[in-house]
Amino acid sequence: MNSITTQIFADDVAGLRGAAEVLSAGGLVAFPTETVYGLGVDARNSDAVAGLYAAKGRPSFNPLIVHVASIEAAEEFVVFDDIARALAQAFWPGALTLVLPLRPDAGISPLVTAGLDTLAVRVPDHPVAYGLMEAFAGPIAAPSANPSGQISATKFAHVQSQMSGRIDGIVDGGDCGVGLESTIIASQPVPTLLRAGGLPAEALEAALGDKLALAGDTAAPSSPGQLASHYAPKGTVRLNATEVEVGETLLGFGAVDAAVNLSPSGDLVEAAANLFDALHQLNALGAEKIAVSPIPDHGLGRAINDRLRRAAAPRSGAAA
Template sequence: MNNLTTRIFVTDRTELDKAACVLAGGGLVAFPTETVYGLGVDACNSDAVARLYLAKGRPSFNPLIVHIGSIEAAQQFVDFDDTALALAQAFWPGALTLVLPLRHDSTISPLVTAGLGTLAIRVPDHGVANRLLAAFGGPIAAPSANPSGQVSPTKFAHVRDLMSGRIDGVIDGGDCGVGLESTIIAMKPVPTLLRAGGLPVEAIEAALGYNLALTGETSAPSSPGQLASHYAPKGTVRLNARSVETGETLLGFGPVEAVINLSSSGDLVQAAAGLFDALHQLNAMGAARIAVSPIPDHGLGRAINDRLRRAAAPR
């Protein structure tokens, strides 16, 4: 898988049509979304999905998120109850993934769902992703476009550096605006937070009128993004650091002196957008020990802390 010629596509219609043809032929194409770059594959082609798992080095028991162009298109593959439909209408397109019952007549590859009876699905809020979906005309399964367990890509350069030679193509769509993967909610038996992400939990709970149930980490995920050790830089990570020890590089937040500061003003939106790029920069610097300033655990801070805890997990 490391000797492919990886084509670079730009974002005009002709190029996106070419990228869609690569997907239709069973190829792997990375593309930008508002959250992170996804590694796209035809969600109905099991051979192509198997190639995706191989290219990422991703465990096949870890299900994938499927991207689709609209609620109406999603209804071909999953069943919505009234609550799920209300959340989709409120937050799609956007950084919300819903885990919903798979329709009995769905054509989604069982490799995408890891054999489960549910499907993680969302409508992205990104012009390039939406135009690619329209050109392809079907569901695209797309985990983050990086080797499994490593830092997610939010820039074209991240994908190029991490995945060239492993995949068929990359669409150069610039930087991702949100910078964190989508928030994942399972709808059965009650709305349950599976992963905090680019849509604040508080916004979802306000729409529901009640708090989400919570679930723990697991070695047998019921959705993407639940593995305990994930998003890992090369160096070890120490969280909630109020001082810097000898040999550590500080990833700062707020008014602290740091080699890299996620937001000197304490802006969680800015910090979320820059988190993964900061981890890529720390890798490039060769930082062997990383200390991270405390980050408030509310709004997007909840998702930032989730990613940092996984980055710091033993591996």
């Protein structure tokens, strides 16, 4: 695609107003959330959404998350059941996405839903994201602000290096605190975990008083984040490595000697926040073979391992 001039917006009132004007004109603007940087467009504008798919190289069968400012705003586009409403009241704003029935008169572009009769929606917990939504006063469809299938962006510099020349603007809002994409839940027919993420499944299960059902990976996703191969660094990835083989670079966790360490102290919260930046660092090091230390598969470790399994998955010809 032809290179375009990418404008940088400050995270102040004037900058967010300028970014909102770009969205209103059908442009693409990256902005920070508490999870990762999102690449936003007007969710009602099919031409803008098509431009987003093109900028990311994202398959059009992979649906998008719509970001709104409140539960009340979400109700304009989706239908809540009792379970979904309870989860939204408990965890919004925050790193939870709910997949709910789309209202027939919602006005959301069918490209956002990939033709499904459901919509993925969330209320982000970040002052810059909230300020942009307030300035724009509409639904913002926003996948992660990186080329599809590559490493998600958690810092302004990640977005700038990967997306400059592809998009219209970037709001410089610093680093993202959580560092993993949102957890995705469908409430019907039974509460189901569609993607592990920045809100631990254990917290959701405690709120529900029951275990979540699990959804498998698929070539035809029912929500964002379900493609098997995703979040991929340039090198190949080997998981649960207790020793480093010749030619490998170690992505460590805990008290190990590693080229890059997610958390020397073994803190899962720190590891989650550092994961995508660590993969960017391995790319910068030119790591062709990456060994990854074992990571506990509970709490945020579950989401970290989910992302690493997708990073290690065989690459197909189609971008993820």
